[in-house]
Amino acid sequence: MSGTAEPVRPPTTDAEWARDTDNRLKSLENPKSQRIGSWVLSESSEGHLIGSHVGGGSVIIARKPEGGENDPDSITDNLAPSVSVLRSALQSIPANGANVRFDGIRLEVGGDWTGGRNLMDTVVVPVSGVYVGTGTVQFDTGSAFLTATIMVDGKTRVAGRVVDSSGGAWMSSTATGILQLTAGQSVGLFAHAGVVRNIGAATLYGTPVPTELSLALIERRS
Incomplete structure (x- = not known):
């Protein structure tokens, strides 16, 4: 989710500005969740992709692929054969x-x-x-x-x-x-x-x- 109700204090030194900028870039490159309209996409503790609606309720959109000897670059087709x-x-x-x-x-x-x-x-x-x-x-x-x-x-x-x-x-x-x-x-x-x-x-x-x-x-x- 993006945004917060708390006011953001601007950095007062170059070091604070550098830390804030680094943290923002890291959060953009590796987000924990992503807001899309009325939905929030996130990862469960088991590694599944979860979709949560602002009106309540969550669904598993995609399950974590099974490991083992599978090709790590393979693409899993969720369409039922x-x-x-x-x-x-x-x-x-x-x-x-x-x-x-x-x-x-x-x-x-x-x-x-x-x-x-x-x-x-x-x-x-x-x-x-x-x-x-x-x-x-x-x-x-x-x-x-x-x-x-x-x-x-x-x-x-x-x-x-x-x-x-x-x-x-x-x-x-x-x-x-x-x-x-x-x-x-x-x-x-x-x-x-x-x-x-x-x-x-x-x-x-x-x-x-x-x-x-x-x-x-x-x-x-x-």
Whole structure:
């Protein structure tokens, strides 16, 4: 905060003036706090950046980066990593199932999930943590057991199944759950019907709804 209600006594000697000037320069170069409008920015005892409002209340704006072996010059992105990849074109799935071959990206933030690829079977987790994952496969017509499975490094983690006994067009199967993932792991979506089926974008709606895999970070873990 700047300013004070107490009057400031002017220096009476050159030595006092030099000390006052030195103290002012030090406070400007290394301020303990900074007033910006109705807010005061300061550092907590733990090293976090705090924003305090003149009307009362404080919030943590940024937490102190974790130490250890991290690069001291690295920049931490506080944006929560999330991704949503799509399959809109028809893809034929054999009777024993297959990985969804994604052909589009709805959203990719907080890290390099796709490596710049336009076609992919998996995305790569950029940050370790707890994620919510959802995979929805849109199946074309035909009676079958329709299964959607979220795979991590080729292993089943979350699955969902519906029974399509009517042979209706564009039935959906969804797998959703909480996943603890490590940076560098590959996540994909496996589709299975027990018979040959097409998947892609359901055309029953005004705007076709694609097959989709989505992941969003809810808690970082080292």
